[in-house]
């Protein structure tokens with residue numbers, strides 16, 4: 001898994017458009033719990049709000065300085081809920097597990113969070129595999145979601 005060199009940095013305003021493009025891509029939408037198209041106005045409000053919030057960490061993954069995905073944590077009471085996507089033209093090339101693992105390490109090193117949870121659609125096999133490779137354990141699979149978690153050692 002260490003064969004692909006991915007760097008992470010915090011998101012900034014230059015990432016606004018690419019995140020909107022990824023969010024509305026069909027491959028990303030069909031794996032999201034909210035699969036509706038997000039308008040430009042909605043996205044801009046959401047994006048601007050992120051920088052005002054201390055409980056959201058948004059990281060961009062880079063290979064040779066090119067953006068290859070994003071990982072986001074929404075923190076609540078010491079627990080972070082993770083959301084991840086690889087750039088649509090780069091999925092299924094082994095990038096996701098590295099993004100998840102590096103992002104999780106960043107979170108544990110830079111916040112007092114001790115647990116990360118992931119909610120996954122049951123048919124999203126690639127996601128379950130990617131989280132498993134990144135040390136997440138399956139906790140439950142009930143109803144319309146699989147719950148996985150990663151506890152800081």
Ligand SMILES: CC(C)(COP(=O)(O)OP(=O)(O)OC[C@H]1O[C@@H](n2cnc3c(N)ncnc32)[C@H](O)[C@@H]1OP(=O)(O)O)[C@@H](O)C(=O)NCCC(=O)NCCS
Nearest residue numbers: 028031084085086091092093094095096125126127129130
């Ligand atoms: C889920 C996601 C982050 C995984 O990252 P990735 O870089 O594509 O992951 P990988 O390339 O390591 O693939 C993960 C595993 O799934 C397998 N896989 C890929 N596509 C698959 C498919 N359509 N069906 C079943 N397995 C699949 C891969 O073979 C790999 O398994 P292996 O290591 O046993 O070969 C990425 O695919 C993505 O962004 N998808 C769209 C958005 C999304 O689903 N986000 C997560 C929401 S919880």
